[in-house]
Amino acid sequence: MGARSYVFRDLKDLMAKATPLRSGDCLAGLAAASAEERVAAQMTLAALPLSIFLNNLLIPYEQDEISRLIVDDHDTLAFAPIAHLTVGDFRNWLLSDAVDEHVLTAVAPGITPEMAAAVAKIMRVQDLILAAKKCRVVTRFRNTIGLAGSLSTRLQPNHPTDDASGIAASILDGLLYGSGDAVIGINPATDNVPQVIKIVSMLNDIIERYQIPTQSCVLTHVTNTIEAINRGAPVDLVFQSIAGTEAANLSFGIDLALLAEARDAALSLQRGTVGDNVMYFETGQGSALSANAHHGIDQQTCEARAYAVARKFQPLLVNSVVGFIGPEYLYDGKQIIRAGLEDHFCAKLLGLPMGCDVCYTNHAEADQNDMDVLLTLLGTAGCTFVMGIPGSDDIMLNYQTTSFHDALYVRRLLGSKPAPEFEAWLKHMQIFSEGEQVKLGTALPSIFKQALLRLS
Known part of the structure; x- marks a missing residue:
């Protein structure tokens, strides 16, 4: 030939x-x-x-x-x-x-x-x-995220009806596995300003009652968060999904000026105790294509361009929801694994505190074994944070991700620890005990026994 x-x-x-x-x-x-x-x-x-x-x-x-x-x-x-x-x-x-x-x-x-x-x-x-x-990227709000040897988790206690008892039970479950130092973040089932205020106030009450050195976030549209702040809600972090082209961001109803307004609003509350990184962004390969706003650019490059948006606003957290958009964009476990590692690498190289929602939808050619592989590889790559969800199954968003147990597995495998302020709190609350390495305590702290009784 x-x-x-x-x-x-x-x-x-x-x-x-x-x-x-x-x-x-x-x-x-x-x-x-x-x-x-x-x-x-x-x-x-x-x-x-x-x-x-x-x-x-x-x-x-x-x-x-x-x-x-x-x-x-x-x-x-x-x-x-x-x-x-x-x-x-x-x-x-x-x-x-x-x-x-x-x-x-x-x-x-x-x-x-x-x-x-x-x-x-x-x-x-x-x-x-x-x-x-x-790459080492360290950010701070009520604790310090991204230090060497650390792996943080987002405690994601979503509920299909935003039931307060259901949310609280999931939060308690996650805390008892050492989850939640990145953020306690909820995707609201009912997405409007009064509901956002209700949930963020509930999260604030929990954090204050138990003096947890972490931050909360309701993953609503940025305009809802701005309005909640204007109404006096105790907002810690401002969330927004972002993409790598102006047209894709406009399909989300955002632009750079709106993100700047939101960051200024959150900073004005001065709720951070050890730092002022107040933004939380989520991304994912395929978002620009799904909005027909990719300008003929491949989806991995479009994704990397979204990191320029994130970098502009000095976020506390960024993560790729890598397999969430579906098999039309990442067909199987092999493609999801590769994409997750690409996203983490590119974001860290650009100076972002990058985590990953190690996940897949039920119609993708992937399973939990694929996610174990990606989780382990990301842990070795120094991923900033992963998700912690009861049983790996988000019953509100209907997709498969990582559980409290999965996060605990990778921490134990690699000897990783939570954010130091959060780890100190876990030990104080007797959730973690000291041995050859930090491990879960054997007894349920009395303060949480009381919480369980209130939920039952």
């Missing part, structure tokens, strides 16, 4: 063709037609200089406020140490022994989302894990 040539019409096309296979890019007509074409694209991409991404915007500056954000906030001094590198050289540099967390922290403001996405496309799974492990 003779030699075969491949032509890529522009940088967007090259980036898409170089992406490891996933169903969303196939659905959008962007994926390589064969493994051979994908390898050709990856080799071509590896030879490109990083500087090309500063001069060839995937969405024109005039058409997209995320493009403007990426260009206007780019730190040329931070970029200088890597400005001479190609994408392939950048991979080698990231994996070299000379590059540690201090070097990566310094260079992060000079890395654009497209640079991060490009290098991820030519990296193996072990590369994504090793490079992400070097």
